[in-house]
Amino acid sequence: MIVGVPKEIKVAERRVGLKPPAVRELVSHGHEVLVEADAGFGVGASDADYEAAGARTVPLAADVFESADMIVKVKEPQPNERAMLRNGQILFTYLHLAPDPEQAKDLVAGGAVCIAYETVTDGNGHLPLLAPMSRVAGRLSVQAGATALESVHGGAGILLGGIPGVVPAKIVVIGGGVVGENAIDVALGMGGDVTVLDNNVDVLDRLGRHFGPALTTIYSTAAALEDAVIGADLVIGAVLVKGARAPKLVTAEMVSKMHPGSVLVDVAIDQGGCFETARPTTHTAPTYVVDDVVHYCVANMPGAVPRTSTAALNAVTLPRALALANKGVVQALTDDPHLRNGLNVCGGLVTDEAVARDLGYEYVDPMEALAAL
Numbered sequence: 001m002i003v004g005v006p007k008e009i010k011v012a013e014r015r016v017g018l019k020p021p022a023v024r025e026l027v028s029h030g031h032e033v034l035v036e037a038d039a040g041f042g043v044g045a046s047d048a049d050y051e052a053a054g055a056r057t058v059p060l061a062a063d064v065f066e067s068a069d070m071i072v073k074v075k076e077p078q079p080n081e082r083a084m085l086r087n088g089q090i091l092f093t094y095l096h097l098a099p100d101p102e103q104a105k106d107l108v109a110g111g112a113v114c115i116a117y118e119t120v121t122d123g124n125g126h127l128p129l130l131a132p133m134s135r136v137a138g139r140l141s142v143q144a145g146a147t148a149l150e151s152v153h154g155g156a157g158i159l160l161g162g163i164p165g166v167v168p169a170k171i172v173v174i175g176g177g178v179v180g181e182n183a184i185d186v187a188l189g190m191g192g193d194v195t196v197l198d199n200n201v202d203v204l205d206r207l208g209r210h211f212g213p214a215l216t217t218i219y220s221t222a223a224a225l226e227d228a229v230i231g232a233d234l235v236i237g238a239v240l241v242k243g244a245r246a247p248k249l250v251t252a253e254m255v256s257k258m259h260p261g262s263v264l265v266d267v268a269i270d271q272g273g274c275f276e277t278a279r280p281t282t283h284t285a286p287t288y289v290v291d292d293v294v295h296y297c298v299a300n301m302p303g304a305v306p307r308t309s310t311a312a313l314n315a316v317t318l319p320r321a322l323a324l325a326n327k328g329v330v331q332a333l334t335d336d337p338h339l340r341n342g343l344n345v346c347g348g349l350v351t352d353e354a355v356a357r358d359l360g361y362e363y364v365d366p367m368e369a370l371a372a373l
Helices: 021-027 045-052 062-065 101-110 131-148 178-189 201-214 222-230 252-257 267-271 308-329 329-335 353-359 366-371
Strands: 002-003 032-036 057-058 068-073 090-093 113-116 168-173 193-198 214-219 234-239 263-266 287-290 291-298 343-346
Touching: 002 062, 021 032, 021 045, 021 308, 032 045, 032 062, 032 068, 057 062, 057 287, 068 308, 068 329, 090 178, 090 308, 101 343, 101 353, 131 234, 131 263, 131 267, 131 291, 131 308, 168 178, 168 222, 178 193, 178 201, 178 234, 193 201, 193 222, 193 263, 201 214, 214 222, 222 252, 234 267, 308 329, 343 366
Parallel strands: 002 032, 002 068, 032 057, 068 090, 090 113, 168 193, 168 234, 193 214, 234 263, 263 291
Antiparallel strands: 113 343, 287 291
């Protein structure tokens, strides 16, 4: 199989779909790998590094899309990339389709076989291809929030961890999953006064046992959430519903009651965001202000640390990419129901229930769609 790796073109996105060691693995299995020139610049990988691993570098993204049987990316394809996809071509990347009807429309029209990292599962019901970036984003959320709290960035001028004799910032984490747990870890490590809300008592019990009495755990109700948000200096939205739009848990009214200079970091913005006042931002313009509250809603947070993020991502995507290349997409997805859960669009059909429901498409069983290829 010919595997293509284009350079990422989303604003300030410096990750890459495959690093040279991953390319070497694919080549060792008999596959050809095409890499767009300078695709690895952000992770410190030169064209010479890729060529030494056995890849062939080509000057343009169009060269990659034209020749490759499978495209391996990081972020969702941008409009000009979607226009280059062809019927039956495999796209293996993050998609986040539920809040992005235009992307879904283009992918359905194009006929490609689109496998989303974020809906691939494992035997424990976890999301193994989403988890590494969730860990990175959770940790970054506290760093971003701490910076936004500084007065020079529009915040209230509060040091997140305080100092002896001065109280630290009050940090509220909404959601105790992978993002939330990593945010809590960093926030406590920096000395913050941290509270987590979740509607799963087992999750709260696990977090309470892990972090001990330094962490306040609260069962999430509308009243408890409002009280916590209004009194917070920093709120981190860490909510996920697999494949679907994130629920709007923090209302505009709640935001209007927060004190001036407080900060919201919406890690769920890739899936539409869990704050009613949230809208996607970029690393070049990461924040905006609503009702004197600073909003940080960067849609590709892990892109700020591309070397760490790409290494972590390749560790979980490479075995699946090898399966797709070695077996072909139909056999690979037939053999592995967990990888098959990543199939979102196939030959013009929507094969993820949450995406179909949120965007108004007819849902088609993945096996039925694969049989039609």
